[in-house]
Amino acid sequence: MPRVVVDVMLKPEILDPQGQAVANALPRLGVSDVASVRIGRRIEIEFTGEPDLDRAREIADKLLANPVIEDFTVRVVEADETVDAHP
């Protein structure tokens, strides 16, 4: 079944203390070439019928994201597609 993937990110101007905490931990792993880390949320939606991007956008705008502090994107992925996973 195709799914709709919603990615929610804090707006660029909103401070992300979680991302900062992760970035600050990286030197302890010996990683010193990361300038910044920002943390968001990914939501996968399966519709009973065909994936509906407009409906997904409405869901994201009303519930999944808070437009005051967050931006979101929506896209359709095929059932057998593993999104952004590169082994």
Next chain:
Amino acid sequence: MTARVGVVTFPGSLDDGDAARAVRIAGAEPVRLWHGDAELNGVDAVVLPGGFSYGDYLRCGAIARFAPVMGKIVDAARGGLPVLGVCNGFQILCEAHLLPGALTRNQHLHFRNRDQVLRVESTGTAWTNAFQADQEILIPVKNGEGCYVADTATLDELEGEGRVVARYVGGNPNGSQRDIAAITNPAGNVVGIMPHPEHAVEALTGPSLDGLGFFTSVLKHLVGTPA
């Protein structure tokens, strides 16, 4: 007639009992409302208590906003019903767009739990008319996501219109912009506050009795409001 003040219980609310007790100590009748209620049972005001409604899943207050009782409360608040949101209640009011801005993770990422001095800057609201302007009060603060954020235009508007109800004094516990601890809507009937006035209403359990002023304020407000 005794004023009837509704206190909503969501799944995960923690401070509904204390809020109802504060209402009673202030001299009103607390009326317990359930998140699934479709009616407000004729209450004269509503308190949205602190806690972790719906487990704080997704975002604090995001799911509570769609509870059946909230539809009624949003409509009634737009019509002037006094509504006080404390902590999680403040988050719900922002999610419901009754108040501007949002509450985000404390800047230092630590949960803060302490007695906090606030300066009450707006005494024109339904919930703060019993205070003196610039009165300093001591009430508990306890939150993990209490950092108030809004865009610069919104912050300027809040300050310009006297809608910053209270600010943190002697240290900002969560990184809130411009030390904001409480705000109100343009009409002054809806107030959101991050610290907990309901925990400071009697000497046995609170650091002061300063929190009682919020609850006596609404009674004063209701007496002055024609039914």
